[in-house]
Amino acid sequence: MTADQNNSTEIFEKMPVARAVRTMAVPTVISQLIVLIYNMADTFFIGRTNNPYMVAGASLILPIFNITLSLSGLAGVGGGALISRLLGEKKEEEAAKVFSFSIYLGVITAALFSCGVFAFMNPLMRFLGAGKDTGGYAASYAFFVIVCGGIPTVLSNTLAALLRSVGMSKQAGFGITMGGIINIALDPLLMFVLMPKGMEITGAGAATCLSNCIACGYFITVLFLKKGSDPVLRLRPPRMLPAKRSLAGIFSVGVPSAIATLLFDLDYVVIDRLMSGYNDIALAAIGIVLKAERLPLNIGIGICQGMMPIIAYNYSAKNYGRMNDTKKYSLKLGLFCAAVSIVLYELFAGQIMNFFINDGQTVALGTGFLRIRVLATPLMFLSFFHVYLFNGFGKGGYALFLGVMRWLVFNIPMLFLLNRLLGRNGIVWAQSAADLLTVALSLFVYWRYDRKIGADV
Numbered sequence: 254m255t256a257d258q259n260n261s262t263e264i265f266e267k268m269p270v271a272r273a274v275r276t277m278a279v280p281t282v283i284s285q286l287i288v289l290i291y292n293m294a295d296t297f298f299i300g301r302t303n304n305p306y307m308v309a310g311a312s313l314i315l316p317i318f319n320i321t322l323s324l325s326g327l328a329g330v331g332g333g334a335l336i337s338r339l340l341g342e343k344k345e346e347e348a349a350k351v352f353s354f355s356i357y358l359g360v361i362t363a364a365l366f367s368c369g370v371f372a373f374m375n376p377l378m379r380f381l382g383a384g385k386d387t388g389g390y391a392a393s394y395a396f397f398v399i400v401c402g403g404i405p406t407v408l409s410n411t412l413a414a415l416l417r418s419v420g421m422s423k424q425a426g427f428g429i430t431m432g433g434i435i436n437i438a439l440d441p442l443l444m445f446v447l448m449p450k451g452m453e454i455t456g457a458g459a460a461t462c463l464s465n466c467i468a469c470g471y472f473i474t475v476l477f478l479k480k481g482s483d484p485v486l487r488l489r490p491p492r493m494l495p496a497k498r499s500l501a502g503i504f505s506v507g508v509p510s511a512i513a514t515l516l517f518d519l520d521y522v523v524i525d526r527l528m529s530g531y532n533d534i535a536l537a538a539i540g541i542v543l544k545a546e547r548l549p550l551n552i553g554i555g556i557c558q559g560m561m562p563i564i565a566y567n568y569s570a571k572n573y574g575r576m577n578d579t580k581k582y583s584l585k586l587g588l589f590c591a592a593v594s595i596v597l598y599e600l601f602a603g604q605i606m607n608f609f610i611n612d613g614q615t616v617a618l619g620t621g622f623l624r625i626r627v628l629a630t631p632l633m634f635l636s637f638f639h640v641y642l643f644n645g646f647g648k649g650g651y652a653l654f655l656g657v658m659r660w661l662v663f664n665i666p667m668l669f670l671l672n673r674l675l676g677r678n679g680i681v682w683a684q685s686a687a688d689l690l691t692v693a694l695s696l697f698v699y700w701r702y703d704r705k706i707g708a709d710v
Contacts, residue, residue, distance in 0.1 A: 262420075264276055264277065264420045264563070265337075265340075265341070265420065265562070265563055265566040265567065266566075266567075266570075266572070266575075270575065270578040270579050270582055271582050273563055273579070274556075274559060274560055274563065274579060274582050274583055274586070276422065276559075277417065277420070277422045277559035277560070277562065277563060278422075278555055278556045278558070278559025278583070278586075279422075279426075279559070280422045280423045280425065280426025280427070280430075280559075281417065281422055281425070281426055281555040281556075281558045281559045282551075282552050282559070283426055283430055283555075284413070284425070284426040284427075284429035284433070284555070285429075285551035285552065285554055285555035285558075286551060286552065286555070287429065287430040287432075287433030287434060288429060288433050288551065289544075289547050289548055289551045290433060290437065294437045294440050295311060295440065295457040295458075295460075295461065296308060296311060296312070296540070296544055296609055297608065297609055298441060298444050298445075298453070298457060299311050299444075299453060299454055299457055300541075300609040300610035300611075301445075302453050303610065303611055303612060305533060305534055305537040305610070305612055305615055306386040306387050306533060306537075307387075307390050307453065307454050308537045308540060308541070308609075308610060308615075309386075309387045309390075309533050309536045309540055310383065310387040310388070310389070310390025310391035310394060310454060311390065311391070311394050311454055311457065312525065312536065312537065312539075312540025312541070312543070312544075313378075313381045313382065313383055313387060313391045313525055313540075314381075314391055314395045314399070315540070315543065315544070316381075316518035316519070316521040316522045316525070317377070317381070317395060317518070318395075318398055318399060318406075319514060319517065319518045319521070320366065320514070320515060321363065321366065321399060321403050321406045322406075322410060322514060323510070323511040323512075323513075323514030323515050323518070324359065324362045324363055324366060324407045324511065325359060325363075325406070325407045325408075325409075325410035325411045325414065326414075326507065326510040326511050326513075326514050327358065327359075327362060327504075327507040327508060327510065327511040328355045328356070328358040328359035328362070328407070328411045328414075328503075329355065329359065329410055329411035329412075329413070329414030329415060329507075330414055330506060330507055330510040330644060331355070331502075331503040331504060331507020331508070331510060331649075332351050332352065332354065332355025332358070332411075332415060332418070332503050332507065333355070333414040333417060333418035333561075333562065334418070334506050334561060334562075334565050334645055334647060335348075335351050335502045335503055335506065335647065336348045336351050336352060336415065336418040336419065336485065337419075337561070337562040337563075337565035337566045337569075337645075338502075338565045338566065338568065338569040338647055339351065339499075339569070340418075340419065340485075341565065341566040341567065341568070341569030341570040342570070345485060346484070347495060347496060347499055348419075348485045349484055349485045349486075349487055349489065350489055350493055350494065350495040350496075350499070351495045351499050351502075351503060352415055352485055352486065352487075352488075353487075353488050353489040353490075353491075353493065354494060354495055354500070354503065355411060355415060355503065356408070356411065356415070356488065357491055358503075358507075359407050359408055359411035360404060360407070360408055362407070363403045363404045363406070363407035364403070364404055366399075366403055367400050367401075367403035367404065370395060370399050370400055371396070371400045374392055374395065374396070375392075377395075378391055378392055378395075380522075381522060381525065381526075382525055382526040382529040382536075384529070384533065386533060387533065387536075390454045393452075393454055393455045393458065394454050394455070394457065394458040396458065397455065397458030397459045397461065397462045398458045398461050398462060401462045402458075402461060402462035402465050402466070404469075405462075405465040405466045408472070409428065409429065409432060409465055409468045409472055410429070412425075412428070412469075412472040412473075412476070413425040413426075413428060413429050413472070416475070416486075417558060417559070417562055418562050418565075419483065419486065419562075420562065422559060424475055427471075428468050428471045428472050428475070429468065431467070431468060431471060432464045432465055432467060432468025432471075433464070435463075435464040435467055435468075436460055436461055436463075436464035436465075439460035439464060440456070440457055440460045442460075443456035443457070443459050443460045444456035444457055444460070476488065502647060504649075505647065505649040505650070506644050506647060506649040506652070507649070508649065508653070509644075509649040509650070509652040509653030509656060510644060512653060512656060513652065513653070513656030513659075513660075516656055516657070516659070516660035516661060517660065519660065519665065520660055520664050520665060520668070521543060523665055523668050523669075524539060524543070524668065524680060525539070525540070527668060527669075527672050527680050528677060528680060531677050534612075534614050534615055534618065535618060535677055537610070537612075537615050537619075538606075538616075538618040538619035538622055539619070539622055539680070539681070541606060541609045541610065541615070541619050542606075542622045542623045542626055542681075543626075545598075545605050545609075545623060546598075546623065546627060546630070548594065549590060549591055549593075549594030549598075549627070549630045549634075550630070550633060550634075552587075552590045552594075553587045553591065553630075553633070553634040553637070553638070554637065556583055556586055556587045556590070557583065557587070557637060557638055557641035558641070559583075560579060560580070560583040560641065560645075561641050561642075561644060561645045562645075563575075563576075564576055564579055564641075564645035564646070565644075565645040565646070565647070567579065568645060568646050568647075580642065583638070584638060587634045587638060588631055588634065588635075590634075591630040591631040591633075591634050592631065594627060594630050595627055595628065595630055595631075598623060598624065598627040599624055599627065602620045602621075602623040602624045602627075603620045605623060606619040606620050606623065621678070621681075622681045625678070625681045625682055625685075626681055626684060628685050629685040629688050632684075632685060632688035632689060632691070632692050633684070635688075635692045635695065635696075636655070636659055636688055636691045636692060636695060639655060639695040639696075639698070639699050640652045640655055640656060640695075642699065643655070643699075643702075646702075648702070651698060651702065654698070655691070655694065655695055655698060658691065658694055659687070659688070659691040663688075663690045663691055664683065664684065664687040664688075664691075667686050668680055668683045671686065
């Protein structure tokens with residue numbers, strides 16, 4: 254057994270649960286925060302132009318950019334969860350085939366998506382609700398971030414998820430963190446030094462694309478260096494497919510993960526379209542809020558991403574006691590972070606908005622929006638916490654059911670209903686209202702499944 258394998262076994266089987274979760278989650282949380290910071294950095298530096306139309310244009314692309322992350326979820330979450338379960342069953346050779354297939358899957362889907370966005374750019378801008386003042390900015394940003402940067406973005410996030418699946422959370426977190434820091438450094442250089450005035454959003458998009466290319470290069474280097482010491486991290490030829498059961502396992506978790514992310518993005522599209530029906534100032538304000546609220550959300554996602562390989566490994570190894578201890582500790586940690594975020598955002602909402610833009614109308618409107626949206630943070634954490642649990646179990650059908658119910662049955666209809674009843678503030682309140690229903694359903698579904706696990710012990 255290699256040193257890398259010994260390390261993953263130590264984390265998954267022997268290390269005290271609290272320490273194991275922190276070992277896996279802390280690098281992931283840090284990388285999630287850096288990703289958030291560099292996403293917000295674009296908004297911050299674009300906001301320095303004090304051009305709300307440019308801010309709105311960048312905000313419109315956020316849901317489309319997040320689709321690239323759903324593609325990495327298809328390959329990375331689906332493949333990564335299965336690799337952890339296979340390692341729990343001591344099936345290293347099959348795990349290696351799943352690793353290679355997941356990489357090829359990520360590259361192919363990213364290439365197809367980038368080409369599709371390029372081919373249908375103008376209809377896409379109209380669908381997103383871009384007006385004459387925002388459409389050009391949005392298209393320019395999308396070209397660099399999605400068309401040029403789609404493959405390196407998907408591949409970087411896929412490889413990060415696959416590395417976490419074998420216990421290499423530090424390397425995964427470092428790669429994502431490095432890319433984010435480089436993006437932050439490149440933003441002002443490309444936006445305000447190399448690009449002429451009026452093309453700042455083009456510079457922001459180019460900075461994001463270049464930083465993701467560098468991060469992707471780092472992950473490829475890690476694979477090259479580790480291929481001799483870890484049999485799982487070796488790229489097999491495309492003809493060496495995993496077993497049919499494994500292919501089904503990848504897609505049974507990966508497809509629901511991708512669909513859940515797509516539905517999340519659809520929710521953002523609906524919010525943008527409903528808010529654009531009021532004015533571009535409201536659109537700019539909600540665009541900033543949707544990015545600012547991701548700080549506690551990304552912390553929660555980082556905790557769940559760190560938790561999931563431990564859950565998956567011990568579920569397959571039938572070590573249900575350790576699995577449940579991991580679940581309980583992660584849940585307490587995530588809810589604590591959510592509670593702290595509510596206090597901080599309620600106190601400093603105005604300062605947070607002013608950090609991104611100095612336009613008085615946008616700041617005033619966004620401050621109220623942010624104080625409402627942050628109240629949903631614990632509910633949002635509980636919602637995707639249960640989805641990650643089911644992904645770890647390999648039960649993608651349960652995860653898909655909860656995702657569809659959350660977005661298509663509860664959230665999106667609630668947006669239209671509360672917009673009609675309460676106006677633009679109803680759009681902002683919809684998340685809390687919908688997630689109350691989602692959490693109740695998630696707890697019931699998990700309770701029913703947990704009874705089955707208990708019956709098998």
